[in-house]
Amino acid sequence: MDGDGRLATLLGTDRRRLTLGAVLVLVLAAVAAAVLLSATSAARPATVVPVLAPTAPAAQDAVVLVHVLGAVRRPGLYPLPAGSRVVDALAAAGGLAEGADAAGVNLARRVADGEQLRVPVAGEVAAPTSGEPERVDLNTATEEQLATLPRIGPSLAARIVEWREEHGSFSSADDLLQVSGLGQKTVDGLRDLVVP
Structure with a gap:
């Protein structure tokens, strides 16, 4: 080569x-x-976006009418799918108005046809309205029934039932002061809504 x-x-x-x-x-x-x-x-934290599933109606065409008033942006009568909850009724009414007390209503409770839903102003206790039980018996109510009361959620309702099981029946609304987490202001607001 x-x-x-x-x-x-x-x-x-x-x-x-x-x-x-x-x-x-x-x-x-x-x-x-x-x-x-x-x-x-991987170094960047993931963004978590809460997603609320829409409330499933009981029947496709079933509608309930709810009268929403009090501390909301647009009080009025609203048609909602059957099975809707208080949060859905408040959304239909434009949401809470300034000064509204969101703790004064149970947002997770299902609404009933013909119900009047009143949202209190901060510091005011909502009176019972149509569609809600007028009085709750402290000595026989279930946790679910107690949780429908203003400012009483599932954990406080469980504590009320626990106190009742440990100490016997309530003799007056003032006995609620012995339940951990309940103060004088809340008990005063419940006096007309409960039966001992």
Whole structure:
């Protein structure tokens, strides 16, 4: 083989090596970029967006009428799908008005056809309205029934039942003061809503 032939063979081998080397460098660069991108996205905290599932109506075309008044933006009479809850009725009424006491109503309670739902202003205790029980018997009410009272949620209702089981029956609304988490203001607001 003459000198020119050997030189051509060597140059061809060097070009293949260069091409192979360049491809290898590009592959390594791509892998490094992918690892870096993965590490960067893993370092960022995930954004959690709460999603509220719509309330499923009892029947496709069933509608209940609810009169929403008090501390809401647009008081009025609203048709809602059967099975709707207080939160749905408040949304239909434009939401709570400034100064409204959201703790004064049970947002999770289902609404009834023909109900009048009154949202109190902060510091005011909501009186019983149509569609809600007028008085709750402290000595026989279930946790669910107690939780319908203003400012009494599931945990306080459970404590009331627990106190009743440990100490016997309530003789007056003032006995509620012995239940952990209930203060004078709340008990005063419940006097006309409960029967001991």
